[in-house]
Amino acid sequence: MAFKLFFFILLAPLLVRALEPVFNDDVLGLIVFKAGLRDPKAKLTSWSEDDNNPCSWVGVKCDPRTNRVSELVLDGFSLSGHVGRGLLRLQFLQILSLANNNFTGTINPDLPHLGSLQVIDLSQNSLSGPIPDEFFMQCGSLRVVSFARNNLTGQIPQSLSICQTLVAVNFSSNQLSGKLPSGIWYLRGLQALDLSDNLLEGEVPEGMENLYDLRVINFRKNWFSGKLPWDIGSCLLLKLLDFSENFFSGSIPESIQRLSSCSSLSLQGNSFAGQIPNWLGDLRSLEMLDISGNNFSGGIPSSFGNLELLEKLNLSRNEFTGSLPESLTNCIKLLAIDVSHNLLAGKLPSWIFKLGIQSVSLSGNRLSGSAEYSSLTSMEASNGGLQVLDLSSNEFSDVLPSDIGVLSRLQFLNMSGNHLLGSIPASIGKLKTASVVDLSDNQLNGSIPSEIGGVVSLKELRLQKNFLTGKIPSQIEKCSSLTSLMLSQNNLTGPIPAAIANLSNLQYVDLSLNKFSGSLPKELTNLSHLLYFNVSHNHLQGDLPLGGFFNTISPSSVSGNPSLCGSVVNRSCTSVHPKPIVLNPNSSNPIGSSSSPTHGHKIIFSISALVAIGAAAFIAIGVIAVTVLNIHVRSSVSRSAAPLELSGGEDYSCSPTTDPNYGKLVMFSGDADFGAGTQALLNKDCELGRGGFGVVYRTVLRDGRSVAIKKLTVSSLIKSQEDFEREVKGLGKIRHHNLVALEGYYWTPSLQLLIYEYIPCGSLYKNLHDGLGKSCLTWRQRFNIILGMAKGLAHLHQINIIHYNLKSTNVLIDSSGAPKVGDFGLARLLPTLDRCILSSKIQSALGYMAPEFACQTVKITEKCDVYGFGILVLEVVTGKRPVEYMEDDVVVLCDMVRGALEEGRVEECLDQKLLGNFPADEAIPVVKLGLICASQVPSNRPDMNEVINILELIQCPSEVQEELE
The missing domain is CATH 1.10.510.10 (Transferase(Phosphotransferase) domain 1)
Structure with missing residues (x-):
């Protein structure tokens, strides 16, 4: 026995030396791998080739029984370079995760050949090229593979279906193209499949009924088309389905009603049509339902009230009619609801303000009447408070609630495009977290409350197209984050406060079409981020600021202020008035010398008087010339078109003439008169362009507004006057930020004109x-x-x-x-x-x-x-x-x-x-x-x-x- 013990002690060092190369194989592989990397944050400094094993190195884990490397996790280390072949020496590696780095090159097809590898995560890198087909040929024990967020191209390899051990596949956010492999549904053990954000196309093949364990399927943002697979409901364990942002059509497969475990269903941004089936409300595990951006029609099913776990509901951009069902009050966990841009009508349901909803968007519908805000306080108290409220582009005709300030967590408020009355409540100043307040295009009156300065997080203030009066409160300078200040088309008065110049983040300012007076503050030139500044059509005077944005400001942005001067408006500024000049026509003495009163009377003129006299003479000559030209033009125009006629109807403003022989001029709003006279409408010098339907000219209305006149050249094809007027009035009602507005028309049997808003930049x-x-x-x-x-x-x-x-x-x-x-x-x-x-x-x-x-x-x-x-x-x-x-x-x-x-x-x-x-x-x-x-x-x-x-x-x-x- 003693001999055996002695023999073992003698051989121990030899055994250790015999085993060292095995352990050093992992060391060698990792050192070779490191040699091909750039490590800007020195994350791998603990990796030393002198160590007997790498088990203490950063990012490395070993099996405690064998001291062989089992996990290599280097996520977020900012490493770059190639995924080198040195890793192939790690024969006992089970988990390889190199996510969120800057690795480049192609995917090494030999990685799955590592005998024990179960997880490969190369996501969020810069890998390129196709996924090698041989990668999945011998995938061994591979269970999870993620190449998400790279720059991979080509098709998904057909060999993917061979890798029967796979339970999770994530190829999202690449540039993969082509159709799905025909055998992809052979992966019977698959639990999660994410192919979102690629360029995949074609129809999704049938056969999903084989995937009994499937829990997640995400095909969002591809080019898939056709109908959804009818057998999708056979995947009874499915929890998340996302087919959004594709080109799917048809209806929702009925088999989906079997997915009782489904918690998230997104079909948004496709071409699905028809009515929403009532059974959708039986998917009681749903926490998120998004079917926005389709062609669904009909009413919103009352069965949605069964979705008691629902947190997010998005039905926007469809063609739903009717009203919001009262049954939704049962959705007690609802945090966000978006039904914007549908055809919903009726009143705003009171339950909107009773649930603990954080985001409400009902814009772009036909909701009308008075909104009930009686439960604002209770809404604020529940579930963290309302953060987004968008009721824009409806037909509400109420006043803003005086206690709107209780919504202290509100970040986005948009009630534009309604018929709201009354004034802006002072409590609006309590919306300290609001970044956007949009009350534009209503009928609000009164002044802008000075309390607006309390909205310290405000970035966009939009109050244009109302009837607001008074001054811009100087307290607005407290809104230091403000980037957009849009107050155009009101009745605001007084000077433009210099306090605006302290809003250093301002990018867009529109104060046009008001009644501002005084001069523009010189300090406005300090606004270094300014991209747009419009003060046209006010009563401003004096010099334009010099420097910064104002050196390149468009003339149209300051037009309609006759007393403004500067190079932009082509009007010089007089800063010093000269002394009077004494002229004596009977004296040969120099100016300023004495002369006898017997030689005549002194005539005293100032330079400004001389200029005025000269200008008057020039204008008189011009008037005579224009009159002669107009007489000539009137005689020629009268041969081709009747003059203008007054049109009845309280909805339109018309030309002030009652001669029944005149043509018919109708303006949908504003002044119907033309400052240059009707004969100057079609002045060839003012021609803007020609197209298939006519020639376009520019002219000026009596109020100083420029318009574009299209003379139609399809008179021989035009419908009757009744049909023409019906169609044109319909076009005149169309208003959109990205459409040219039709402002009016002119009709005679031989001449038809369409009057459009004038767009200045061509x-x-x-x-x-x-x-x-x-x-x-x-x-x-x-x-x-x-x-x-x-x-x-x-x-x-x-x-x-x-x-x-x-x-x-x-x-x-x-x-x-x-x-x-x-x-x-x-x-x-x-x-x-x-x-x-x-x-x-x-x-x-x-x-x-x-x-x-x-x-x-x-x-x-x-x-x-x-x-x-x-x-x-x-x-x-x-x-x-x-x-x-x-x-x-x-x-x-x-x-x-x-x-x-x-x-x-x-x-x-x-x-x-x-x-x-x-x-x-x-x-x-x-x-x-x-x-x-x-x-x-x-x-x-x-x-x-x-x-x-x-x-x-x-x-x-x-x-x-x-x-x-």
Whole structure:
């Protein structure tokens, strides 16, 4: 026995040395892996090649029985480089997590060959290229794989279905394309599948009934189409279903009613239609239901009241009618409800203010009457208090509650676009956490309360289009975070307070169309972030500030102030009055010398008097000349058109004449008289442009407002006067921030004029192609133009108007850089929407016309506008015309961009004026969206609401959006 013990002691060092290479295999592998990395934060300093084993190293865990590396977790270490082959030495590794670093290169296909590997997490890196098909060929014991948030391309490998051990797959937020592998539902043990935020397309194959353990399926933000799989309800354990932001259509599969464990269901941003089934209210485990942005219609099911666990309900941007069901008062855990942009009517239900809701959005409906705010205090006391209240664009006709200040946690208040009466309550100053207060476009009166200074977190104050009086309170300077101050179209008076100059974060200021007087504070030049400042049509006087933003301010932003002076308004400022000059016509003495009174009388004039006399003489000559010209023009115009006639009707203002031989001028609001006379309406010197439906001129109303006059050139095709007036009055009611407003019309049998608001900065075509290199639209400006056009078109489609004639010359840019789509609805003035007539009228829209115009068997729908929009998107992004005529070739923009995309060089197509100053993660998806909209097949094009959703998601990361919600 003693001999055996002695023998063991003798051999022990030899055994240890024999085992050291095995342990050092892990050390060697990790050191080799580290050698290929950059470690800017020195996270791996504890990794030393002199150690016998790596079990004490940062990020490394070992199996205590064998001292072999079982886990390598280096998440968020800011490492960069390649995932090197050194890791292949870690033969006992079970968990490999390198998430949230800066690794580049392609995915190593040999990683799954590690015998014990169960988890691979390479998410949130910069890996590129396709997922290797051989990666899943021999996946061994692999259970979880995540490549989320990388730059992977290509298709999902068919070999994925071979890896039967998988329980969780996450390929989200890449650029994977193509269709789903046909055998993906063979992964019978799958519990979570996340393929969201990719470019996957086609229909989702059937066969989900095999996935008995599936709990999460997320296909959000792809290009999937067709109907949802009918057998989805067979996955009885499903808790989360997200098919949002795709192109699915049809109805909700009935099998979904079997998913009694489902807690989150999102179908938003698709093309689902029909009525919501009542059985949806039987999914009593639902905590989140989002079916917004579809074509659902009918009433909101009262069965929704059964969803007692519901926390978030979003039914916005559909076509729901009726009222909000009272049964929703049973949803006692509801925190957010959004039913905006539907066709709901009736009164605001009282239960809205009784539940502990934190976010309420009912905007863009037909809700009317007086809102009941009696329970505001109880609302504030429950569930943390209301944070978002949006009742905008309805028909409420109440006064603001005097105790609105009890909503002390309110962050967003929007009640614009209603018929609210009364004054702004002083208690508004208690909304200390509010960042947005929008009460614009109502009938509010009284003054802006000085207590507004108490809203210390305020970023946007919008009170335009009301009847407010009094001064801007100086206390507004306490709102130090303010970025937007919009007070236009009120009756505000007094000077513009210098306190505004202390709001150093201001970017947008609109004080136009008020009665402000005095001079502009010189301190305004200190506003270094100012992007827009409009004080037009007030009673301001004196010098314009010099310096900063005011060196480049648009003349239209200060127009309508006759006493303002400075180079911008082309009016000099006189600062010193000279001494009188003594003139003696009978004296030869120099000025100022003595002369005898017997030689004549002294005549004393000042320089200003001389200027006035000269100006008067010049004006007199001008009046005579204009009179002669007007007589000549009147005689010529009278041969082609009758003069203007008074139109009856209390809803419109009309020309002040009663001669029955005159034509008929109708203005939908404002003064009906033209300052230059009706004969100057069609002055060729004031011509703005020509299009398929007529010639456009600029003229001035009596109140100083500029308008654009379109002389229609389709008189031979125009309907009767009765039909014409009915259609035009309907167009005159359309109001949207991104649509050119129709202000009135003029009718005679031989001459028809349409009177539009005047947009100062010209057409999109001019801004893109006529700049001659002097100016260039930035990427942000281009993106906002695209988004604005989409919103304008979506509004037209919502009220069943097809534009038919979409092109860059019909999109105008206002002084704030916002796009306004014009010339909409003009096809309604034609006797029939005949293809031949339409094609002849809009033949100038070459390159924008959808192919269905040439096919008599294809119905013309809103999708033809979507095609034109797609071409516009490509034109805005590339700076190129839809069709370019070269010396010996014709280049079609759509084909050129599509070819570049297929060859992987789409960035070369972007406007060279941007000089690389654009975010590729926005620009490239926008280009792809433009190509989808310009698809040859109408059914493949999204509708404009879907386009808006896609653009907003391209612009804002999903995390930020969810945080805002």
